[in-house]
Amino acid sequence: MKFQEIKRGISIPRLSHFLLLFLFAFNSLVNTAYDINDGEKDYAKEGDTALGIKLDLNFARTWPNVDPKDSTVIRNWVFSSHLKFKGLVNDETNGIEDEQLWQIALTGYNEMQANQEAYGIPKRQRSKAMTVLAFDHELILASSQKGESFSYYYTDTPVAKALERCQVTRRRDFGKESIHKNEGKCGEEMAAHLYYLVHPGKSLSSQKPRVATIVGGKRTDPCTDNKGEKFGCSTFVQEYGIEVVDANKEFKEFSLSEIAGGIEKRSQIQLCYSPDTSSNSKK
Incomplete structure (x- = not known):
């Protein structure tokens, strides 16, 4: 009886230790495993509202310097699409309404979510x-x-350089060094990067652009400054003179074949590859 008690007393801690190791290993696997080695994932998004949101596969596979075949390393994820229309998207009469722009952003968000599921990207690593x-x-x-x-x-x-100018403004106004609160990884900065890949010689501010962002399925203003310690996208969009669509406006359905004269081309601009072929701009 005493032997059994001693044995039981020893085996239980060992079993608990084993379980902890197993759970740790399992949790690590759950949070890092994904599949990007078989090319683009088909997640059945077609039709007159399909925006063509896709993982920037080349960026995820190789940037900055990672093994494309390693399915455990934490990757750099960006999802994007580029649409060209026959008409002007910001035309007050025949362009895309603010409410439709919100719906487009939400549709893009939902396509991104489906794409992340298709690749098996761990929830903690998802955009x-x-x-x-x-x-x-x-x-x-x-x-x-x-x-x-x-x-x-x-x-x-x-x-x-725009982020640096924002930083200079923060230094002047608050006397402190600061960087973007999300390290310049918000959708506003990523969209601007993609813009300059196909329009390298034309300032974004000269285009008088509009911007709308969905976060967690909700209409959201650009992230704000944090008491002067760090600046946010609210400062970044001001630097470029970007009009922020009113987050109080409702969603409105859209049809790609009808808005802004109808869609002409749908493609993707890759961050670390060649410019989108839908653009006439030179490299």
Whole structure:
């Protein structure tokens, strides 16, 4: 009897230790496993409201310097789409209404969610925001970025320089050094990066763009400054003179074949590859 009690007393701690190790290993697996080795995932998004939101596969596989076949390393995720229309998207008469722009952002958000499910991206690593940038004949949709900051990795991009100007303003107004509160990984910055890949010689501010962002399925204003310690996208969009669509406006259905004269082309701009072929701009 005593032997059995001693044995039981020893075996239970060992079993508990084993279970803890197992649960830790399982939790690590759940939070890192995904599949990006078989190309683009088909998640059945077609029709007159389909925006073509896709994972930037090349960015996820290779940036900044990672093994494309390693399915455990924490990747850098961005989801995006590029739409070109026959008419001007910001035209007051025949363009895309603010309410429709909100619906487009929400539709893009839902497509992103489905795409993340298709790739098996762990919930802790998933993008939670989708931004639509409207200008000229185009819409650029871009998610918030997960992973190492692309915006602060390269210091010579137009977006990095705009963030630096915001930082100078913060230093002047508050006397403190600061960077973007989300490290420049919000949808607003990512959409601006994509814009300059296809329009490198034309300032975004000259386009008089509009922007709308969905976070967690809800209409959301650009992130705000944090008591002067860090600045947010509210400062960034002001730097570019971007009009923020009123978050109090309701959603309104849209048809890609009807808004802004009808859609002309749907494609993707890749962050670390070649410019989108739907653009006539040179590299």
